[in-house]
Amino acid sequence: MAENIRVRFAPSPTGKVHIGNIRAAIFNWLYARHVGGTFLLRVEDTDLERSTPEAIEALLDCMRWLRLDWDGEILYQTSQRAHHLEVAEELLRKGLAYKENKGGQGECVIFRMPKEGVIEYDDLVKGHMKKKAKDTQDFVIVRSDGSPVFHLANVLDDITQGVTHIIRGDDHVENTFKHIMLFRALGAPVPRYAHLPMIVNAAGKPYSKRDGSAFVGEFREQGYLPDALFNYLALLGWAPGDDRELMTRDEMVQAFDFAKCKASPARFDMRKLTWMNGEYIARQPRPAFEAEFDARLDRAGLPRTPLNGHRDALLDQIQPRTKTYADLPANCAWFFAETYPFDDKAVAKRLHAPGTPDLLDQAAAALGPLPDFSPQTTEATITALAESHAAKLALYVHPIRVAVTGRAEGPGLFETLWLLGRERTLARLRDTAAKLREGTL
RNA sequence: GCCCCCAUCGUCUAUCGGCUAGGACACGGGCUUUUCAUGCCUGUAAGAGGAGUUCGAUUCUCCUUGGGGGUGCCA
Numbered sequence: 001m002a003e004n005i006r007v008r009f010a011p012s013p014t015g016k017v018h019i020g021n022i023r024a025a026i027f028n029w030l031y032a033r034h035v036g037g038t039f040l041l042r043v044e045d046t047d048l049e050r051s052t053p054e055a056i057e058a059l060l061d062c063m064r065w066l067r068l069d070w071d072g073e074i075l076y077q078t079s080q081r082a083h084h085l086e087v088a089e090e091l092l093r094k095g096l097a098y099k100e101n102k103g104g105q106g107e108c109v110i111f112r113m114p115k116e117g118v119i120e121y122d123d124l125v126k127g128h129m130k131k132k133a134k135d136t137q138d139f140v141i142v143r144s145d146g147s148p149v150f151h152l153a154n155v156l157d158d159i160t161q162g163v164t165h166i167i168r169g170d171d172h173v174e175n176t177f178k179h180i181m182l183f184r185a186l187g188a189p190v191p192r193y194a195h196l197p198m199i200v201n202a203a204g205k206p207y208s209k210r211d212g213s214a215f216v217g218e219f220r221e222q223g224y225l226p227d228a229l230f231n232y233l234a235l236l237g238w239a240p241g242d243d244r245e246l247m248t249r250d251e252m253v254q255a256f257d258f259a260k261c262k263a264s265p266a267r268f269d270m271r272k273l274t275w276m277n278g279e280y281i282a283r284q285p286r287p288a289f290e291a292e293f294d295a296r297l298d299r300a301g302l303p304r305t306p307l308n309g310h311r312d313a314l315l316d317q318i319q320p321r322t323k324t325y326a327d328l329p330a331n332c333a334w335f336f337a338e339t340y341p342f343d344d345k346a347v348a349k350r351l352h353a354p355g356t357p358d359l360l361d362q363a364a365a366a367l368g369p370l371p372d373f374s375p376q377t378t379e380a381t382i383t384a385l386a387e388s389h390a391a392k393l394a395l396y397v398h399p400i401r402v403a404v405t406g407r408a409e410g411p412g413l414f415e416t417l418w419l420l421g422r423e424r425t426l427a428r429l430r431d432t433a434a435k436l437r438e439g440t441l
Numbered sequence: 442g443c444c445c446c447c448a449u450c451g452u453c454u455a456u457c458g459g460c461u462a463g464g465a466c467a468c469g470g471g472c473u474u475u476u477c478a479u480g481c482c483u484g485u486a487a488g489a490g491g492a493g494u495u496c497g498a499u500u501c502u503c504c505u506u507g508g509g510g511g512u513g514c515c516a
Binding site: 320 | 443452465467478479508513516
């Protein structure tokens with residue numbers, strides 16, 4: 001029965017949530033919502049050093065940011081310690097585990113694995129899996145310092161929470177054989193397993209901090225939208241089967257299926273994520289975009305009020321061409337501050353041709369006396385100017401843009417001039433021409 | 442070393458024996474009556490190799506090669 005399906009996300013809070021980890025959370029969530037089951041959260045906080053209240057809050061914050069809403073109360077693993085140890089005693093009593101002074105570190109409790117036969121299970125994504133008992137080894141379930149080991153705690157908590165489907169990373173496949181024996185020893189039903197392929201870097205190695213952003217917080221910081229990150233991560237190792245890529249949550253929930261999950265590792269491609277993020281930003285409701293826009297302006301120390309009004313018009317121009325929020329301040333500085341930075345590459349490419357200062361002066365002279373400064377008028381004026389010099393419009397457009405904005409990309413030039421207004425346009429053209437003549441640019 | 446898993450364009454993927462191998466990102470070209478971007482059109486680009494099964498293999502089987510995971514008193 002669908003409503004009886006219970007899955008869980010069981011991270012250890014370390015302060016930062018790795019994308020590989022959150023991807024497992026996403027698949028758990030997707031599956032739970034697809035079948036109308038329960039998505040549980042368990043915090044494996046047994047590492048007291050790292051599992052600080054701040055680390056736990058960071059984890060929950062990350063879950064909320066991605067709208068991975070969990071069902072019911074959070075289970076904190078440390079609260080189960082007494083139970084874990086009781087069960088270890090029980091296994092000892094039943095002869096399913098034994099004590100040993102391994103390596104002279106004091107007595108630990110070791111779980112007995114079968115010595116013959118095979119352990120097998122059907123993995124929802126990897127298919128039929130089996131391992132010969134002789135290829136497995138007994139393993140420690142309680143350390144000599146009296147603390148329960150991951151395998152014990154993890155399995156017992158899954159029993160406690162009534163988990164029916166365990167969806168986790170590929171790196172746990174070997175553990176699965178141990179866990180299955182533990183479930184059996186405890187007389188608990190063995191859950192179904194789904195092992196997700198790992199996310200790897202461009203070189204095919206496990207994706208780590210060395211490869212760029214590896215933690216959810218970093219993507220957030222860099223201006224990625226949670227829905228975009230969610231969508232992209234969902235598509236790493238899963239595809240709906242048709243050609244859909246940009247999908248809403250509901251569409252993903254509806255289409256999700258382990259049968260469509262790949263068993264091979266997937267490479268993380270930042271370029272595609274960035275493209276997808278741009279698509280999401282372009283589709284954002286204006287108030288949401290504006291709120292983030294303002295926040296980025298504030299942090300960059302730029303005023304929210306533009307030099308020349310026309311804030312909405314700028315937003316109209318900027319929103320569809322924003323890839324990540326992090327780019328925003330640099331892309332708009334010219335619009336909000338009297339002094340704006342010049343992009344070196346843009347300057348080198350568009351302003352260093354001989355005669356450029358004269359060209360900018362010509363433009364200023366032509367634009368100066370205009371009765372109005374609408375895009376139509378300025379375009380007609382610059383077009384006429386270019387024609388009078390038997391030159392292409394582009395010859396004027398590019399240097400003018402860099403001169404007044406400091407950048408090679410941005411809104412259409414004539415919209416830009418209008419956004420800036422006559423005074424500043426003229427001042428900037430002359431100012432840039434002067435700097436070029438002085439050789440200070 | 443041993444055990445397990447994986448293998449389609451550079452990348453993410455579709456294909457569940459019939460393929461002129463489709464889509465997306467990225468890249469190149471073109472158009473939007475000579476601006477950035479968008480949009481649209483378009484191009485380059487893939488079935489690791491070898492056997493077998495079959496009328497027919499990218500699809501099924503085996504081997505090789507390559508990659509990944511595991512092999513802790515880490516999780």
